[in-house]
Amino acid sequence: MSEALEFASSSAALLEPYVPPASSQSTAAKPFVTLTFATSLDSSLSLAPGVRTRLSGPGSKAMTHYLRSRHSAILVGINTMLADDPGLNCRIAGASSQPRPIIIDPHLRWVPKHSDKVLQICRAGQGLAPIVLTGLQPEEWPEGSISILTEHGGKFIHVEPKKTASGGRGRFDWHDILHVVSQEGLSSLMVEGGAQIINSLLDSQYHSLVDSVIVTIAPTWLGEGGVVVSPARAHDEQGVPIPAARLSDVKWHPFGEDVVLCGRLDKK
Known part of the structure; x- marks a missing residue:
C-alpha cells in the first residue's frame, strides 16, 4: 500500500478553526460538515467526465489526508x-x-469487487469498508454485492430519492443524507466530490448544513470541456441573477505551489 504522509503541526494549526472540534459528539443533531475539493484556475475538477486528473501537489495532498x-x-x-x-x-x-x-x-452502479482499492485497503487494516446510500429497495440489491460488502464490514442503506421537477433521475436530499450519517454515529463528514455532489451542496437551500469549506487551488488551467464546480444560477425576488454562494471568514494558506482557501458559507 502507499506510504504514510507527514503533515506539520504548524500547518495543522492553520486549519484548526475550520475542522471539527476534537470533542465532537456523535449525539449531535447534525454532523459537522466540511466541503473540500481541489480545483484548477478555471474551476475544473478534471479534464473531462470519467478522466482521473491529479491537481494537488504533495503539500496539499498531505493536508487532505490530515483533514480525513x-x-x-x-x-x-x-x-x-x-x-x-x-x-x-x-x-x-x-x-x-x-x-x-x-x-x-x-x-447501484458500483458493483463491489475484491480488487477495488477501498476493499483492498480495508483487508489490509488501513481503512474501513464503505456505507453505500442507494435509492433502490433492499429486495433490489444484488446478492453478490451484499455479500462482498458485508464481508468487509460495509453495508447498503436505502434513502428515499427526492423526485426531480423534470421527471428525471431522483436525487437525495442532503437533510436525509446527514440524518443517515448521524444515525450511524458519525459526528463529522468530509464531502470530497465529485462535481455533481459539490454543486448540489452549494445550492442555497443547503448552505446552513455546511460548517466549513476548504478548497485547494492548483496553479493550472485545464481548458474547455472540464468538469466544473459551478452551482445552479440563483436569482433574487425580481428574477435578477445574484451570486449563488459566497464565503466569509476567509483565510488563504500556501501549501507548496498550491493555495488553500478556507472559509464558511454565508448563510442566507
Missing part, C-alpha cells in the same frame, strides 16, 4: 467512485482512526 484524520466519515459520489477507484482512507502517519467511506449511489 479529523473526520469520522468521508463522502463521494458514484461518478468519483467509478472514475478514480479511490482508497478513501487516511494515510497520515500516526493517525489513530480511519474515516468511514460514504458512497452516494442512487441506482
